[in-house]
Amino acid sequence: MLIIYSHNHKQREVLSLFLTLMEVLYFQSVADDEVFLPNDEIWAYDLEQGSWKVFHMPGEVPPSMSGTCSCSLDGHMYIFGGCDDFGQTNQIYCVNLTDGKYTWRKxxxxxGSAPSPRDKLSSWVYKGRIVYFGGYGHKLLTDVDSRNRSFIVDEASSVGDIFWGWNNEVHTFDPMHSSWSQPQTHGRAPAPRAAHASATIGRRGYICGGRVMETRTNDIHCLDLESWTWSEIVPASSAPVGRSWHTLTAVSDNGLFLFGGLSVDCKPMSDGWLFDVETKTWREVEHPFKTKPRLWHSACPGKDFDVIVFGGSCDYILLVDTGHCNDALVFQTQPYPLFRICVDYIAKSARNSDPLRHQLPLLPSKLLTAVQTRMCFYRPSKRPKSESP
Incomplete structure (x- = not known):
């Protein structure tokens, strides 16, 4: 099952075999005005049956925002930062995804001290803590150190004693003790940035691309979450073009899947790439969604090394805000196991074959249950706006 909360733009991790977490762009354009979607709704998408269900969320509901950073840890979803009607925030909220109540808690x-207000940042989850990196936000003049290159001022947006800009700060949050800390990192840190993509493999957190001042990059960096040491990875092959508002998803012990984003020349993209962290090589992936560019979408790992992409926009939203999307795209990154191939084939075939449907009770019980569930996905009248390769 896919859990969707309409609060931001970035990806995280599998809670169980079928339960995953995603975040989506939170506003849409109505009559040229930005309108925030309901902030007290959470949507669950059953990846097997292809059906949506909405739940209303009580409790300390967060304000309507976009650009927040979301992740899952021990069955809970945490959101931090984002931009509301009053600008960037540094608040953190939590909701239990396992009790069926979906009650918000601030x-x-x-x-410790919370990071300065920001949006379009990213996070990693490691050993019970959430590690936040980067983003775009504001600081007071007294908090800006011109000798420290961890914050680059956006000259075009700064007013009075308040300075907006990009940062490359690393902050950790420990939910068990409700504590913030800022570890001392080593090595050469990435340039301050926002709208980048991140993923975790083992003890290492990876970031790729993003907006660095007036450009969009394609660099990839790694932070060792034990020693807090940064290292830049120099690819041994041709790399994707620079971009922001894309996604990066861990699909194996050494593989990362990159999809979409906004290019240097402000072009929405639909290319998919696999990066091998061991060989340091990029490989472009063929997929059936070349005509479906996405930026500021969300992505998460699914079943059998699938990557599920949801929402986002097919337009450069700062210029044309009419292309918000609500379809789910399923990317196959590895060959499917025989059991899944059999289930999908039988379920699809039985939809159009009465004799085959009558023979389903002859199947082994485990296979029969899987086929009956999967058949719901292939019923046109019940299938939502989603696609599977």
């Missing part, structure tokens, strides 16, 4: 930290 977290007040007990130890």
């Amino acid at each position: 977290i007040t930290h007990q130890v």
